[in-house]
Amino acid sequence: MRAENDPDPEPEASPYSRAVRLSALAVIAVGAIVLIGGWVFDVRALRTVIPGAVGMKPLTALLLACGGIALLLVAPEGISARRARLGRVAATAPGLLAALVLGEMIFGWNLGIDEWPFVDHDGRAAGIATPGRFAPPTGVCFVVLTAALLSLDAGCTGRWRPSELFALPIAIVSLMGLIGYTYSIPAFYGPGSATKMAFHTAACFVALAVGILLARPRGRLLAMATTTDPGGVTVRRLLPLATVGPLILGWLHLKTVGAWDVFDLEVGTWWLSVATIGGLGAMIWWCAASLSR
Template identity: 35%
Template sequence: MSGINYPHKVAALDLHGMCRRIASHIGWVIIAIGAVVLVSWVFDIEAGKRILPTFQSMKFNTALCFIACGFILKRKAPAAASASDPVAALLALFILVVSGLTLFEYGSGWQLGIDNLVILDTATAPEDWPGRMSGAAALCFTMIGAAWLAIATPLHRSTMILQILALAVIMISGAALIGYVFGVQQFRLSVFSTMALHTAVLFVLCGAGMLFVRPGDGLMYSAASSYIGGRSLRRLLPFIIVTPVLAGWLSPAGQLVGRSVEHLMPDRFRKGHTGFRSEYQRSPEQRMIG
């Protein structure tokens, strides 16, 4: 009925607007960091390329693709943004072509000349493919480009495709980021390895921005809801993300100082955990089940 105010709908609209503003700000951050890396390559500033001497460097093509990602987020963030924006589609196509050709180089062993097309990478050993973005970065950019192109087409469930690919990007880059937290930069699955620290951070931001662009549809519908389910999910999500990482970091840290993570538990939980661990270590059957 007209004239009736629906608080939940008003709150949802406010939340959706906030999500889109966050996506726009993320776009600016990605553009700024990408530009800093480009300038670092032009003037050979190692701190901008790899942050620390022992870390991997963000390649020139990677920074260029990130700038394109940032501009896409800026164009797609407003609520009135057109789904078939030709500029955003061209930027997405550029990202897809560069990353796709890079994956083709890895798969075929050929060198197409795109890695050092603009800036020559002289600091990387020849066997490590100078100037070439990592396979993980190329895979993430391929998913990002495909996701934005899906939005530009009249595909059914295009928003769902965008958000699923955004989550995949967050998972891959998040694994690389957690590797830096634990001091592990080489994984059994090479797709998680050799990604620069700021590359991993920007991919997480890209994925988050892609989710925030359409907060009222697809997977984000419940997360951005103004009802109790959405509010509970938003409050629990930081703990869901941080707690496993923090617990994994505390366990080896406690062993280094001579204390296990059990000393951080309340007494009633500590006794049960200690008993289960002893039984787990004694019983081969239990180990096989675990």
């Protein structure tokens, strides 16, 4: 058994170790830039990214950086006990503080952490009852993120790893927010949206969720997507098209019915339905034909 003060062993490399490291470093960088540039030096553009949209709160930036540090520490396999302990501490901080903020929301507490370490003058000017407090979905994502990081090396349950079961809802909730920004949904903008998830917050959560999934690629999700059998081939071919296609069709529907005023609502919805059915049918036919060769 290795002594406590022995040097750290060289972590084992995984096929996606570089991607995991880049995801973690990107999140750390975003958190640091927003916290230092956006709040210390009061550069509003760094807090909001999109003009008029809700900004990233200082506590959110700090906890995202903690999540990135935790992923960077615990992602490699075969790490030392000391590094694992540091990783667990960094992973616990986001969930613990987010749980306290969620407790404030549920029980009406005021623990004084919403505007720590900076006062949210924009939120106060907009008349927000709790300036500086991040959105409820953000708090839930932080709690689930902690669970995912702490269970990264937990064994599989029915071929599913607990960490990937925790990472999936983080990715789904964050992607929903990003799609809302892509479609310029008014609920994501203006003073009334001051408790919604910021654009770069959602992007960071997606990066962390992807990093967690790639850190342990032997779970059911990635195993299904990377296998060479027909199921894996089907996933790799259909999933990108099934994701991007509806996004493009939805955007075109909004533009042709709303901004461009090409069709009325009924005709635009009819075109959307026809295009969706035709596109999905073509994808299924193409995939089946390629597998039958």
